[in-house]
Structure formats: structure tokens, C-alpha cells
Amino acid sequence: MKMDxxxxxxAQRAQPQSDRPLAxxxxxxxxxxxxxxxxxxxxxxxxxxxxxxxxGPNGAGKTTTLRMLLGIIDPDEGERRIxxxxxxHDMAHAIGYLPEExxxxxxxxxxxxxxxxxxxxGLPLPxxxxxxxxxxxxxxxxxAADRQIxxxxxxxxxxxxxxxxxVHQPRLVIFDEPFSGLDAINQGRLERMMRxxxxxxxxxxxxxxxxxxxxxxxxxxxxxxxGKVPFAGPVDVARDRIRPQVRLETxxxxxxxxxxxxxxxxxxxxxxxxxxxxSGVEPLLRTLIESEAGILTLSIERAGLHDxxxxxxxxxxxxxLEENDDTEQxx
Amino acid sequence: xxxxxxPQRAGRLSTLAAAYVIAxxxxxxxxxxxxxxxxLLGPLFPVIVGAMAGGVGARVNxxxxxxxxxxxxxxxxxxxxxxxxxxxxxxxxSGLPMLLVVKRLEPGQHYDATAALExxxxxxxxILSGPPSAPRLTGxxxxxxxxxxxxxxxxxxAMGKAPDSYPEVAKSPVASSLSNDRGSxxxxxxxxxxxxxxxxxxxxxxxxxxxxxxxxxxxxxxLAAAIPMDxxxxxxxxxxxAVSMVGIVVWGLxxxxxxxxxxxxxxxxxxxxxxxxxxxxxxxxxxxxxxxLLGSVFLAIGSLATTVREVQTLSMPVTMMQxxxxxxxxxxxxxxxxxxxxxxxxxxxxxxxxxxxxAAQEPALWTHLAAIGWQVFWVIVLVRLGARLFRSRVMKSGxxxxxxxxxGWFAGRRAASPA
Numbered sequence: 001m002k003m004d005x006x007x008x009x010x011a012q013r014a015q016p017q018s019d020r021p022l023a024x025x026x027x028x029x030x031x032x033x034x035x036x037x038x039x040x041x042x043x044x045x046x047x048x049x050x051x052x053x054x055x056g057p058n059g060a061g062k063t064t065t066l067r068m069l070l071g072i073i074d075p076d077e078g079e080r081r082i083x084x085x086x087x088x089h090d091m092a093h094a095i096g097y098l099p100e101e102x103x104x105x106x107x108x109x110x111x112x113x114x115x116x117x118x119x120x121x122g123l124p125l126p127x128x129x130x131x132x133x134x135x136x137x138x139x140x141x142x143x144a145a146d147r148q149i150x151x152x153x154x155x156x157x158x159x160x161x162x163x164x165x166x167v168h169q170p171r172l173v174i175f176d177e178p179f180s181g182l183d184a185i186n187q188g189r190l191e192r193m194m195r196x197x198x199x200x201x202x203x204x205x206x207x208x209x210x211x212x213x214x215x216x217x218x219x220x221x222x223x224x225x226x227g228k229v230p231f232a233g234p235v236d237v238a239r240d241r242i243r244p245q246v247r248l249e250t251x252x253x254x255x256x257x258x259x260x261x262x263x264x265x266x267x268x269x270x271x272x273x274x275x276x277x278x279s280g281v282e283p284l285l286r287t288l289i290e291s292e293a294g295i296l297t298l299s300i301e302r303a304g305l306h307d308x309x310x311x312x313x314x315x316x317x318x319x320x321l322e323e324n325d326d327t328e329q330x331x
Numbered sequence: 332x333x334x335x336x337x338p339q340r341a342g343r344l345s346t347l348a349a350a351y352v353i354a355x356x357x358x359x360x361x362x363x364x365x366x367x368x369x370x371l372l373g374p375l376f377p378v379i380v381g382a383m384a385g386g387v388g389a390r391v392n393x394x395x396x397x398x399x400x401x402x403x404x405x406x407x408x409x410x411x412x413x414x415x416x417x418x419x420x421x422x423x424x425s426g427l428p429m430l431l432v433v434k435r436l437e438p439g440q441h442y443d444a445t446a447a448l449e450x451x452x453x454x455x456x457x458i459l460s461g462p463p464s465a466p467r468l469t470g471x472x473x474x475x476x477x478x479x480x481x482x483x484x485x486x487x488x489a490m491g492k493a494p495d496s497y498p499e500v501a502k503s504p505v506a507s508s509l510s511n512d513r514g515s516x517x518x519x520x521x522x523x524x525x526x527x528x529x530x531x532x533x534x535x536x537x538x539x540x541x542x543x544x545x546x547x548x549x550x551x552x553x554l555a556a557a558i559p560m561d562x563x564x565x566x567x568x569x570x571x572x573a574v575s576m577v578g579i580v581v582w583g584l585x586x587x588x589x590x591x592x593x594x595x596x597x598x599x600x601x602x603x604x605x606x607x608x609x610x611x612x613x614x615x616x617x618x619x620x621x622x623x624l625l626g627s628v629f630l631a632i633g634s635l636a637t638t639v640r641e642v643q644t645l646s647m648p649v650t651m652m653q654x655x656x657x658x659x660x661x662x663x664x665x666x667x668x669x670x671x672x673x674x675x676x677x678x679x680x681x682x683x684x685x686x687x688x689x690a691a692q693e694p695a696l697w698t699h700l701a702a703i704g705w706q707v708f709w710v711i712v713l714v715r716l717g718a719r720l721f722r723s724r725v726m727k728s729g730x731x732x733x734x735x736x737x738x739g740w741f742a743g744r745r746a747a748s749p750a
Contacts, residue, residue, distance in 0.1 A: 121557055
């Protein structure tokens with residue numbers, strides 16, 4: 001079903017949403033592997049201090065996009081600017097990165113592992129060791145500071161790696177699927193940590209295929225499907241791309257007033273569901289009162305990010321997203 | 332594109348500093364691992380095998396290359412000496428040198444034995460001249476000292492004297508005959524090349540397994556995101572080089588201890604043309620160059636391979652190539668000035684081997700400076716190439732690559748999907 005987006009239509013290309021300086025500005029990024037176009041002309045604008053989500057199913061191009069932003073691979077076309085620099089490695093000291101495939105040296109002690117990641121970003125090793133111990137203490141892992149990574153559980157090792165991402169106090173942190181592999185408690189901790197970082201002015205970018213995380217955390221999102229970004233902007237704007245849904249319950253189930261309901265109205269149980277008409281709800285209310293339909297309840301609900309995702313990326317992408325989520329939960 | 336915010340400070344680690352971070356970590360990790368212990372024991376096996384093979388080879392060499400004594404005397408004296416040799420040979424066997432008439436002199440004719448040896452075209456180790464009553468041995472000190480007794484006996488027999496009367500044999504030592512130098516310095520060159528080959532193979536294999544382990548640990552993406560891949564590769568190469576230097580110091584100390592204990596019982600190699608101190612310094616430099624060249628190729632292979640089996644498959648041709656390079660350099664060593672030697676000197680992978688052999692045989696030093704520059708250039712080229720390969724071919728999203736390989740080339744388009 002093609003929807004008329006009417007007043008909710010927004011520009012598809014990413015535009016700066018505020019006067020804040022930009023942490024990331026990418027235009028027309030393209031990446032091909034063996035003739036296959038993995039990322040096809042992606043634009044991303046991320047203001048500093050924002051929590052920005054990159055939302056899409058597995059295989060959509062999220063990791064490839066992040067790798068291009070970080071300079072791990074170069075785009076075949078397009079340009080990128082990270083914290084004002086054209087070469088991402090020039091700002092390595094100000095960037096933290098947690099890849100999707102977690103990895104640490106198994107023989108390293110936890111605080112050493114954190115210090116090593118910091119050293120890669122220019123933090124002197126003694127300072128990194130000191131901060132490593134402090135961070136572990138701060139996050140309830142002080143007792144494991146001298147424990148080797150191989151002696152830790154997967155979840156603990158993942159937390160150590162997250163701390164390594166932050167040890168050099170970066171201005172921009174990029175997490176690739178940070179919630180995967182974490183239990184619910186640690187997912188909540190990570191969400192709090194991300195909010196805390198943003199409050200201190202750090203820009204946080206993360207990719208996810210779980211809409212709930214993006215909905216709870218993000219100021220802005222980019223929806224990726226098939227290597228393209230059909231939407232990038234504030235979460236509210238994404239949600240506003242679908243008209244609010246009206247739920248109506250009347251005492252009388254039938255009557256002449258039914259002709260006044262919009263075309264997409266459907267009856268489920270005792271409730272009528274339909275999109276809020278462009279003319280608003282007032283004309284319908286008037287008809288219902290005049291026809292003595294007996295209004296029991298009437299609610300107007302704003303669309304969720306999931307509905308927005310379905311509308312923007314399509315049913316297939318949404319199904320893939322849900323399948324990824326189910327697989328993740330089964331693990 | 333405009334951005335009001337310019338970079339606040341240039342905080343990027345230089346390639347050198349980044350390589351140091353990697354090298355420091357790898358060096359510490361390898362040095363305190365069990366693998367390093369086995370690495371230290373590693374050369375024992377080739378040394379034992381080499382010693383056994385060398386023993387057999389020496390016997391073969393001994394029978395194949397018996398030293399020959401040249402004779403430059405008047406005709407009648409030569410005949411007398413040859414007859415005496417025939418008489419004494421059954422009793423003395425190999426104790427008596429083989430004879431070769433290099434010049435049948437006219438009565439009163441002078442013969443310059445030193446000059447003849449320096450020409451090096453006679454194929455003799457020393458020359459016997461003068462009449463049998465006052466014979467003169469010209470040749471390297473060690474050789475003529477060893478032959479002094481047998482020659483005296485030979486001369487006595489030639490003069491028809493009883494064995495209780497021995498004529499005094501005068502000695503004219505020369506620094507070395509050219510033929511003798513070439514032969515013995517070839518041995519030094521051969522030994523140095525073999526040592527270089529064994530060490531580089533041992534180390535390049537270690538750097539390869541180190542990178543594969545790193546990929547297994549999944550830490551490679553963290554490294555690639557933070558610092559240039561060139562720095563990662565350089566860091567890994569130099570860490571292993573530093574580890575090998577520790578190994579060389581340990582082996583050197585063990586060797587020195589062995590020399591102190593066993594002393595003169597150990598076989599000694601002839602002095603190389605550039606002298607021992609320079610030769611040893613060049614040995615360290617060429618070892619480093621040979622290792623860095625081979626290691627950079629192995630790193631590129633390691634970055635392309637995803638499994639140990641792939642590593643083995645991909646590294647096999649390189650190992651074979653390295654063997655061929657070793658044989659090429661060994662052959663080139665015996666053909667000084669030939670096109671083969673020039674090729675071996677110029678081809679980056681054989682250059683360190685060929686140049687080390689040259690150092691054993693030729694005293695000129697400027698060629699080494701040029702060769703070292705050339706080899707360093709190739710190390711940089713290969714590391715850059717390996718890093719580029721890594722970035723372009725490896726940093727695709729993971730699991731789909733397996734599918735691409737299983738389904739073949741035609742599946743490539745579909746399989747290489749992004750994450």
C-alpha cells in the first residue's frame with residue numbers, strides 16, 4: 001500500500017538539523033566489493049554531542065559504512081569528514097571504536113588491554129594503565145583488573161573492550177552492534193553509559209538491528225537498507241512520516257456515521273483503527289455525535305519507530321530486522 | 332563540504348610511533364611465550380642435521396679435492412722426484428701430496444713461484460722449487476708447514492740418500508694462494524648463506540603464525556581503525572626482528588661458551604674478504620633485510636588467509652620460491668662476475684644471500700651500501716603492497732566470503748554482501 005505522506009513528508013537527503021558543529025559529514029559514499037555495490041551513495045550528517053543510530057538488518061551495509069567512516073577501508077566514491085578531518089586516521093586520538101567482532105589479546109591482563117587500545121590512539125601507556133584500573137573500578141570490575149582476558153567470561157571481556165574504547169576520552173565513539181552478546185542487565189548499563197557520554201558532549205554513533213535501542217537512545221537515526229539510506233534525521237521526524245493512528249470505540253457498532261470513517265479504517269474486535277485524516281479528527285467527531293454513535297474511547301497514537309521503519313525501508317527490510325533480532329535473542 | 336570545526340590538534344601517531352606500539356606489544360608477548368623457548372631451540376635441529384651432513388660432505392670433499400703440490404724444477408730433478416714419489420706412495424699413502432709438474436726448467440732458469448700462485452690458474456695449493464738438495468716450498472703457511480716433513484722425505488728419496496739423512500726444507504710463506512683463498516672463502520660464504528636461509532625461514536614462519544593468531548583474536552580491526560595498516564605490518568615485522576636479535580645474542584653467547592670450552596678442537600672458517608668484524612656486521616644487516624623481505628610477503632599472505640589451512644596452502648609456493656632463491660644464490664656464488672651472479676644480486680629476495688657471499692669473497696664495500704638501499708626500498712614496497720591488499724580484500728564483512736569460495740567465482744557478486 002502506497003501511503004500519502006502529506007504534511008509529514010520530509011526531505012530524504014540528510015541535512016544538518018542544527019547549528020552544532022558536525023562530528024561526521026559524509027556525502028555520496030559508495031563501496032563495491034567484487035562488482036557488488038555494498039554501499040550505494042550514502043549521506044550522513046551527525047552533529048557533535050548527538051546519539052546517532054544506524055538502523056538496518058544484517059547485510060544492509062552498516063558495518064561497511066562505519067569502516068569507511070573510520071578509514072579502515074576507503075570509499076570508491078564520495079567524501080567524508082570526521083571531526084573536521086578528511087583522513088579519519090588524522091583524528092584517531094579523538095575517536096573510539098568498538099567493532100562488531102570483539103577481540104582482545106587473550107594473554108593480556110584487563111587493565112593492560114585497556115591501556116593498549118589507548119596507546120593505539122596516542123595515550124601514553126603508563127597513563128593508560130592508570131586510567132584502565134580506574135575505569136574498571138568505576139564499572140564494578142576492579143577485582144578483575146589483573147585477570148587475563150582468557151580467564152574472563154565473554155560478557156566481561158566485552159565490557160573490558162568497551163572501556164578500552166573510551167580510555168583515551170574520545171570526542172566521537174563508534175559502536176558497531178554494541179548490544180549484541182550482552183545480557184539485559186549489561187545492555188541497560190551500556191545504554192546508561194552511552195547517555196552519560198552524550199551528556200558530556202561526546203558524539204555516540206552506533207549501529208543496531210534492534211529498533212528498541214535506537215528508539216530509546218537516539219536523537220537521530222539513519223535507516224539503511226540494501227546499501228542505501230532512505231531516511232536520515234531526527235527520530236521524531238522518522239516517526240512523523242507515518243500519520244498518527246486513531247483508535248475508536250463506539251457503543252453502536254453500525255450506523256450512518258460509518259460512511260464518515262476514512263477508507264483505511266478496519267474493525268478489530270470492538271475497535272476501529274485508521275490513520276488520522278489530513279482534515280483532522282474534528283469532522284468525524286461531529287458526525288459521531290450527531291449520529292448518536294456513542295463514543296466510548298478515542299485515542300490518537302503517534303507512530304513508533306518500528307512502523308516508521310516499515311514505511312521507510314519496506315516490509316522486507318523490516319522482516320529481516322525482526323529475524324535478526326529473533327536470532328540474537330536465541331543466542 | 333564545509334565544517335566550521337577544524338581539527339583541534341594533530342594527535343595522530345606517526346607511522347613510526349604506531350609501529351612502535353605494535354612492536355612493543357608483540358615483542359613482549361613473544362618473548363615471554365613458550366613459542367620463544369622453542370624458537371631458541373629451533374636452530375639446534377638444523378645444526379645437528381647440518382653437522383651430520385657436513386661430516387659426510389667433508390669426507391666426500393676430502394676425497395674429491397685432495398690438495399696438489401706443484402713442482403717447478405729442472406727436468407732431471409723432476410724425474411728423480413717423480414720416481415721417489417712412486418717409491419714412497421705405497422708406504423705413505425695420502426700423507427704424501429699429489430704432484431703436478433707446473434714447469435720443467437732449463438738448467439739455471441729462474442722460476443717465480445709466488446707470482447705463479449697469485450695468478451691462481453695452476454690449480455695447486457703450493458709449489459716445490461729448487462734442487463732436491465735445497466728444496467723450497469712456496470704456499471700458504473698452514474699448507475707448507477704440513478707438507479714440510481713429507482717433502483723432506485721425498486727429496487731424500489730423490490737424492491738416493493738413506494732415510495737417516497734429511498735435507499733441510501726452506502719455507503717461503505705467502506699470505507695465501509688465490510686458488511686457496513677462493514676455495515676456502517667459498518666455504519665461509521656457503522656457511523653464512525645457509526645460516527641466513529635457516530634463520531629467515533624460521534622467523535618468517537613465526538611472523539606469519541603471529542598474524543593469523545591476531546586475525547583469530549579479531550583484534551586486527553581495532554588496529555586497522557586506529558593506525559595505518561603499514562604501521563601494523565612494520566610493527567609486527569620489527570618486533571619479530573627484535574625477537575630474533577635476542578635469539579641471535581643467546582645463540583652467540585652459547586657459541587662463545589662452546590668455543591671457550593672446546594677451543595681449537597672446533598673447525599674454523601677461513602677469514603672472509605672484508606674481514607670478520609665487517610662480515611659479521613654485514614651478516615646481521617643482510618639477515619635483517621632477508622627476513623624483512625620474506626616476512627613482508629608472509630604478512631601479505633597472512634592477511635589474505637582466513638584459516639590455518641589457507642595459510643599453509645598460500646605459503647607453500649613462497650617457501651618453494653625461497654628455496655629456489657637460496658639455490659640461485661648458492662649457484663651464483665660459484666660464478667663470480669657472471670650474469671647469474673648479477674641477477675642474484677639484483678633480485679630483491681636473493682640479493683641479501685648473494686651479497687653476503689660476495690662479502691666473503693670480495694673486499695669492496697660500496698656495493699654493499701647500494702645493495703642495502705635497494706633491499707630497504709623493496710621492503711617498503713612490499714609492506715605497502717601487503718597493507719593495501721589487506722585493506723582492499725580483507726576488510727569485507729566476514730561470513731559471506733566462505734560462501735563465495737564454496738560456490739565458486741560466479742557466486743562472487745552475490746556472496747560479497749556487506750554487513
